[in-house]
Amino acid sequence: MTQLWDFAGGIHPAENKHQSTALPIRAAGIPDRLVLPLQQHIGEPAAAIVSVGDRVLKGEKIADVTNGMGVPVHAPTSGVIESIAELPVPHPSGMNDWCITLKPDGEDQWTARQPVSDYRSLERNQVLELIRDGGISGMGGAGFPTNIKLRPPRDRKVDTLILNGAECEPYITADDMTMREQADEIVAGLKVMAWILRPERCVIAIEDNKPEAVEAMRAATKGTQIELAAIPTKYPSGGEKQLIQILTGMEVPSGGIPADIGVMCQNIGTAVAVSRLIFEGRPLISRIVTITGEAVQEPGNFEALIGTPVQYLLDQAGLQPEKVNRLVLGGPMMGYTLTTTAVPVIKTSNCVIAATAAELPTPPPEQPCIRCGECAEVCPMELLPQQLFWYSKAAEFEKAEHLNLFDCIECGACSYVCPSSIPLVQYYRYAKGEIRVQRAEQLKADRARERFEARQERLEREQQEKEQRRKERAKAAAEAQAKKKAEAEKAATEGDAVDERSAKAALVQQALARKKAKTEVAKPQAPAAEPAQEKPDLEALEKQLAQAQSKLETMQGMLEDAKAQQADNVEKLERAVAKNHDRVTRAEEALADARQQLASQPESQSTE
């Protein structure tokens, strides 16, 4: 018997599971259109590798992630790519995202499949690559790429591999029915994962409210080393952290991952997907979805192709549209409401609840918190929800963080029991969002400051280098001068000093004679020569002025743009404009001078 531990808090909400376990899993068939979001996992979105109009075969890769973490998307059936556009996707915000729309041709024609008969003959990395290529991401919750999860950091050895079949959320029975009907595939997939990780312990955990599933798994694991743990039914026992605590008594360190304490959790559906990929060569193109709620007549589980619109599945389950009040994707504790039935089933969609108003009634209006502490009694993370609420509402995020806001798993147990009907989880999400925004802004501001400081430093350095160079040049020049002088002195000392002095005197005399002659000749000649020289000068000056003006204009334009954009080169541009302005003034002055001279010259000429 597997030893079990208890986790703090927890609640026992009405299970509402029997409604959807009456019928076996039904094949949903092929809808008219399949809408395949490019992002169905945590990480980078995939990029389409097909074009509109392409015909694709079932299982063909149609989108892949080439850069960063992520897994490819495959065509769930054969057909033609109809569009690649932004369409509504399953998301709490009801947003649109890029999706490939596939129009099935009804032939359901497979692409070439490559099942692996003996995966043990492959390298572990090769199997991980196959899992990535098969588009497998966690099918229980967040959709973390399975190949990455199965490769924990080098220094982290996984001792315990847990297959999470707890399915603690009310209404959802997808894992329950999978365990009942596909137990062998689950075990086969688990064995592949265990082969990759080589854990010492392999446990399948199932809440004890699913005796049929426990029996089916017991039969399938007979004769293996795999442990089977029927854990007490208490929400949220299927939360990763809680399940690890139940099975090992250990806690995942805050901010860490289970591998930090040598544990890994995988989902039931993920195990089936791995098995089908390895042994059938079938990528992740379908999943089991529970369609339930009082607004459908035949609730149950469907094997649905990824991309099947929710409306199609609701119709198959006998939807009574007039009865639907709230449409929840996921469970009633952590799921989110849908705005439209057009959204497709994706790799992480496990349940759709078409609830009537009486089934999931609108909660009564929020009352003041009286700090009764019921929330703290049920919190599985041992937080103080009432204090977190107080600080979140008062926007005292620092204090909320201090009380470990970010350890909240948003299981909703606190809101479930709140006598004042306070949507506590919503307040925590708000606070977390605000803190994330603040952190991002802080990071941005820090970077800007670093950039500014680096720039200041660089400018200073450049200035210093300039100064340095100038000094070096001056020094070099002084040295050259000194050298020349020294050489001259050397020559003087070596040669005849008297000869040199007489030679110098002769040179001076010659120069004087030349100058005298020049002035005598130049006097009558100068006025005649000058106009001829000035005329082309005027043209050149005008050209210079025009150039300077146009340059000034462009500079001013640039400056204005820079100012409008608040760019950081405004200062530089301002200096440049000032410089150009001076240049224009100088050119104008020069031109004016030249013109004046030109105007006065004919006069002087006539007087001559």
Add this chain to the structure above:
Amino acid sequence: MAFAQQSSPHAHHARPTSRVMLWVIIAALPGLFAQTVFFGWGNLINVVWCVALAMACEAAILKLRNKPIGFFLKDNTAAVTGLLLGLSLPQFAPWWVSGIAVVSAIVVAKQLYGGLGSNPFNPAMVGYALVLISFPVAMTTNWAEPALLWKGAPGFSETLSTIASAKQTAVDGWTMATPLDEYKHKIANRTAAEVLQHPTFGNGIARGWEWVNAGFLAGGLLLVLLRIITWHIPVGFLAGLAAMSLAFGSNADQYAPLSMHLLAGGTMLGAFFIATDPVSAATSHQGKLIYGAGIGVLIYLIRTWGSYPDAVAFSVLLMNFAVPFIDHYTPPRTYGHHKARRGVPSRKQG
């Protein structure tokens, strides 16, 4: 079709505040019944008067504050405050004394601080302490003599007219010092055996009072059983009081014995109904234990060495002051953390 948009969780199964408060009222009935049996109609009349006035004050202030009156009145919290005052005031306290207590409880201690959930002090105890300090005569001389309702106690109409009169004191023959008062003031120059001769003690510990306390204990246990309160505050409270009594007051010729501390006066009412007001109490389990123990210790200190015979109101109010401090230093250890994060977040520099 448009679907309802809600944030998770979508399922709720709460016991609304109004029902929680209703359970508190129900749980107080055994104590009230014992009070009526042993001390006459006084408490019952006080309860009715205080509850009615508390509801009226709440409604009036809600109207002034432009808040939905029905929505807040239906939470029954004003009724509980009135009830607690009615249960703890002297049986023959004149109507205007209890009235002042209720008005200051609801208007000042509760609504002026922001209404339900925002009051740092226990409203009923603010009202009680205010009238205790302001009208010491009315608050100490109006305790009914223990007499069975059907045997010697003043009748309903007599009680009502006494309460309705403007005088501070009731008829002498109907009133008697409380056991705690009597013991405290007589033990200085007498032995315990001599003191206990006084009829207020009866044959047991404190005539009538022991049954009243037993009634509130029973009701309190019901609240714990229903998980409306946790055991931490009452246990801390009683343990603190008992520990002090055992440590300092083992000599009955000097100090009131432990049995009297536990079963006379407002001990059980205080431990299960007053100190457990969640709004003004500490938050975590550890904090609740400390908070309760603090009240117990203070009660012993004031009863023994202070000038008041009983001290639930003062002790609760003093510990209310300490609640923010206690809360900062007693958070639980969160899953995945080595230890609890005590204290207040240190401001990051920069």
